[in-house]
Amino acid sequence: MVWLIGSLNLSPVQRLCFNERVFSVNLTSVLSFRKKTETFAYLLCLIACNFLSDLEQDGFSKNPFFHVVIAEVPEQHRTKEGHTKIGYALYFYSYSSWKGRSIYMLDLYVMPEFRGKGVGKALMSKVAQLALAAGCHQLNFTVADWNKPSMDFYLSQGCFDVTASLGYHCMRCEGEALEHLAQP
Template sequence: MLISAFASPLAREFHTVQSRGPGLVSSCRRSIKPISLINTLISMEYSIRPARAQDCTDIERMIMDLAVYEKMPDQVKICHKELERDGFGPNPFFQCLVAEVPQEHSSPGGHTVVGYALYFYTYSTWRGRCIYMEDLYVMPDFRGKGIGKALMATVAKVAMEQQCVRLQFSVLDWNRPSLDFYLSKGAQDLTEKEGWHFLRFDGEALEKLALEAP
């Protein structure tokens, strides 16, 4: 799935990170100070925190925004109820971080949750524990302020805390700004480097395959 957070150049940023304890996701509060056209400083604070069940309506909204950006809005078949069930039940299928801004910096629509990173754990038979980042998204009005980078870096921090050896994700081939950014941070393009193809069974194909089980 497309990772959409870096459509605009990243602004210069100054930050501190506060730990919430062993094994928990860190919370980042950052003061963003981009230089405006008239050379004055504008400051915005935001925090990166673990998502809560009550965030699922905002996460659903941003999932649809991301699908529209990817030109595949018809592919979204879930809503906040499935997100609550699958992410916040006794055996969660995924973990999620959200980026939140103070009310005074809310979006024109009044939203304070302005980005998210959704991920889950996988396993490599060659290397061991891994994290797969399914989505990384920041609302357009809040791009270029380091929020996407902060979300991704926090997922990487979780990976290190959980002794994972890989952070993996996929990017659509036409999303060159995001792809260039990830490569500049040290990511490897496995399709280009090793020839891997990302395959999927779903719908009728998945049902037919399941019928072949003994």
């Protein structure tokens, strides 16, 4: 059994009643998922570089830049390390000049020992429900080209690869290049 804690617009220690249980949710819980795998070392680097307060402000303030849905299992199914929060989906709302309102799922993560049990599907389904409730017409996300299991999962859910079908490339401008671009 997996319980999904709804979209969180909470202070880091605020408590949320869901399914007749009370869960304590904080940013550290969300970030602890990422400490489980070395492929997300960039996030740990951000934390080490004192961006934790930025992440806390950006995700858990009155006007958050992102939202989180958390999957939690009952106490009797916790991990050997004692975790009950076993997955999350991090998303934000955006806009498409072609389709209108959309939602962008930045992260979908499930602890390895809980993969293949419907947790990822439940999280993604919740994000899709939130998208439809907000009048969104599409759910966008990226997946690393080396992550074939995730790609296969997304394709099995009816998603399609816009890189192949529409020819889009994911572009980024950051750091000094962003500073330079911002100059008039």
